[in-house]
Amino acid sequence: MSPHDALRPLFDDAQVRPDLLRQRSPLRWGAHPPGVIPLTAAEPDFPGPPVVTDAVLAAVADGYFPYAAPAECGALREAFSDVAEARYGIAAHPGRVVPAPGTAAAIWGVVRLLCGEGDECVLLDPVDLLFGQAIDAAGARKVYCPVDKSTGRLDPDRLASLITSRTALICMCNPHNPLGTVFGETTLRAVAEIAGRHRIPVLSDEVWNEIVYPPGKHLSMASLDTEYGRRVYTVTGLSKTFALPGLRMGFVIAPTVREAAALRLTFQRLGATYSMTPFTQAGALAALRHGWPWRDAFLEHLQEIRDYCVDRLNAIPGMSCGRPDGTYVLFPDVSSTGLSSRAMGAYLLSRARVAVVAGTPEWFGPAAEGNIRISYATSRAVMAEALDRIAQAVEELVAGGPAAFQATGAQR
Template sequence: MALPDMYRPLFDDAQVRPGLLRRRSPLRWGAHPPGVIPLTAAEPDFPGPPVVTDAVMSAVADGYFPYASPTESGELREVFSDVTETRYGIGNHPDRVVPAPGTAAALWGVVRLLCGKGDECIVLDPVDLLFGQAVDAAGARPVHCPVDKSTGCLDPDRLASLITPRTALICLCNPHNPLGTVFPAAVLRAVAETAGAHRIPILSDEVWNEIVYPPAAHVSPASLDTENGPRVYTVTGLSKTFALPGLRMGFVITPTRREADALRLTFQRLGATYSMSPFTQAGALAALRHGWPWKDAFLEHLQKVRDYCVDRLNAIPGMTCSRPEGTYVLFPDVSATGMNSRAMADFLLSRARVAVVPGTPEWFGPAAEGNVRISYATSLGVMEEALDRIARAVEERVTGGPAPLQATGTR
């Protein structure tokens, strides 16, 4: 379906305002001095849907800032439940939906509910650092299941071989951060069958489920009919879909109402339920009801930027980059340059004035070495300039001579 023209200008170069972002984005632009292009935190450089801004402003217009009730979120749970069934095929009831102050808090809450000291949790490798942090905080031990970095393939048999009597949880990330893989239904079904047969619950982080590029299609394990019927805790949120990371709005879809009640109690003990302000909930409702045309335009923009970036990175000596099926991060292999992940990140910051995330164990696990992560949720002009800088710096180092720059803008 054609997108209204009103949405396309929301993602042009003029919408990225470095001066404002340095004040408002402390984990990305604000973390570096002027002149550095930050491609680090997976947060967009664009304002979120205008309908969300309007809803939040309306909610604070009277100047009254009350506490939020940890239990009175019925309308939000009902709306999210409808979206989940319609868009993701997960048949559920609002009583199975547990709102959380962000997907990070949701992951921590589920792990804390299901795992304890001495337990083992299977986590993908590489994968986002939040899984390891949550497992460590619960006193459990992460068991790494490799994902092929060049193809993004996950071997269900390899995962099954890691199960022991101490395995308490299988953690999935789909779409996968940082590889951008969207796991096919056959792989997810095999993992789900294994989990069900061993009576091991699955934690499925699906916060990127709307950032998927055709022809890839996201499938949630909770939507699959499987013989063994595993218990699946599905985590998602609004941060990636609608460029709203600071709104801190996440959701967990639990297997049953009883398990939802247990998770709510866990959140209460962690003090997390009181972090969802009435203004957060007003913004979330506006996004879930009216934000989808904005999301469609955002995805159209991201696909164009993705294709440009992948082609440019693969033209740089010593770098190879797969084309992600989902997310808005890239994970190029830089090992052929002769630099490891940390050295490359330091080199790009000092020589190219571009900040990236190194593929070190503390960020993405042991298997991430040799790669760096690049977020491209910005304008095409910003990425053109960033990749011109990267190409020039790397080519000079690898070839020993200067490389010509393409025409760039100034930022």
């Protein structure tokens, strides 16, 4: 028996406890009344690695909760730089590693460092809302580069056509949320060459880099043997890999030690310098050093649930869903039902008592219309019940037409 086989029971149906999750998960289970199944926030319903829990408990056992000094992150930077080289092919000196209180904060910090009022930032469409929020906060302008929703293909020539004299940053998301695309070497090299030719830095959000299903393989843009890799800021973290979103632990690998120092100063100005508490650092170190067998078992579970969900969704009239290469979110197309993304979200909540994320511009950009996002990092039993409800509701909708929708009182 392999080490991760022994951990498979940690992902049994009994491990998902809705009553407890309603208390502990305010963005997912706690956001809805009992009886609603939430498939919303990309947050696993399972406890994280036991080694992390043990490390955090040991760190707080003496009852002291002191401030954390930035210098105390030295061991964490070294541990992550080892992981970055061994697993991602990025030979990052610890001085280039900048810990951050979560990947969202990391994205905000990089955008604030590189962009200002009147600048333009190219981002993918659709893509997770964090990029747009950070760009707006910096006073810059969003420039959308479409990604084909059915194939996940990014056209580098289209991206190149969007570059102007005001372009300050290109934002990538790989693996891609919400499409689940894992961009290959050809695409990544093309984007890196475009950025290098115009001397534009790239923010590469790779927080999903460990949630990639065989035979797929993630490739970090900064690992490419190209001169343009020197302009890539790689963002990742522990939230998706180890089910630790509340630990608030992210990392940026800056292109150089000098640029890492500038980023630390930006975090200081944003008030995020002292946010990595001693027990957060202890938990992060435990995950980076000892959490990989847990991750392997988690990925096996996720692949089984992915395949089950995709097959079920594609059997529902009016719905179509691709099989993602990475992440644990699905982005099914619901446009054939005749409902908008927002209306379908309202309909499923009202009729099926299942909460999903509507593909609206504020969540995923203009191109997300016609889709909904579903997070499946939960048990087989939860997904089976949710999909039973969705199938019945959508079949009623397709069979009954507008009258079936209007009967729910939901708004188009």
